[in-house]
Amino acid sequence: MDREGSHGHPRWDAMAAREPSGWPVGRLLSAxxxxxxxxxxxxxASWDLNHASQPVLVILLGGPRTQAELAARCEVTEQTMSRVIARLERSGYVERTAHATDRRKQQISVTDAGRAAVLAASDPEAAEAMVTEGxxxxxxxxxxxxxLIVARR
Structure with a gap:
């Protein structure tokens, strides 16, 4: 950004800064x-889930995973995944058990309550309707x- 404005424009007028039609594409996409x-x-939130915890439950529908496996699949750090798992555990949606072959690890499994919550919350039609309304x-x-073009770049 230069001293006079953005993207080489002499300056943004007050309306362009407030009105989305004057925003750069990146700002629009971010907003x-x-x-x-x-x-x-x-x-x-109706199921005590959020955008970070819901995909973890979806993954666990396929079977138990370690914290490291979940972190890798969700592309987050193990520390971040630890917080997500702790929240899901407090909600009664996952449980930890000893790993079958490595006593240093724990397996994370979805509970019946977690399975019911994620299946109810993950309706693809509701998600699509939220994004495409209008x-x-x-x-x-x-x-x-x-x-797809932007995401695959």
Whole structure:
């Protein structure tokens, strides 16, 4: 950012700074992402879940995993995963048991309550509706194509 403004513009007028139509694409994408995350977290809160804990339960539907395996699958540190697992454990959604072959490790498993919560909370139609509300089917297809391009870069 230069001293006069952003992206080489002499300066942003007050309206452009407030009005999304004047924002750079990166800022729009970031703002849209935060809105979707807030809406999704509000939806998941009904089950005491959030955007970090829900994918862990989805993974655990496939069988027990270690904390390290969960962290790798979710692309977070083991320290971050430890906090997510602790929250899920307090909610009664996961349990820790001794690893079958390595006594230094613990297996994390989904409980019946966790399975019921994640299946109820993870309705793909509800998630899609949250993101695409107000868009036509053609706009949804276009948005998907553009986001795939950006995500695969």
């Amino acid at each position: 849209a992402s935060r809105r979707v995350e807030r809406d999704w977290n509000a939806h998941l 868009l036509t089917p053609a706009q949804v297809d276009q948005l998907r194509e553009l986001l």
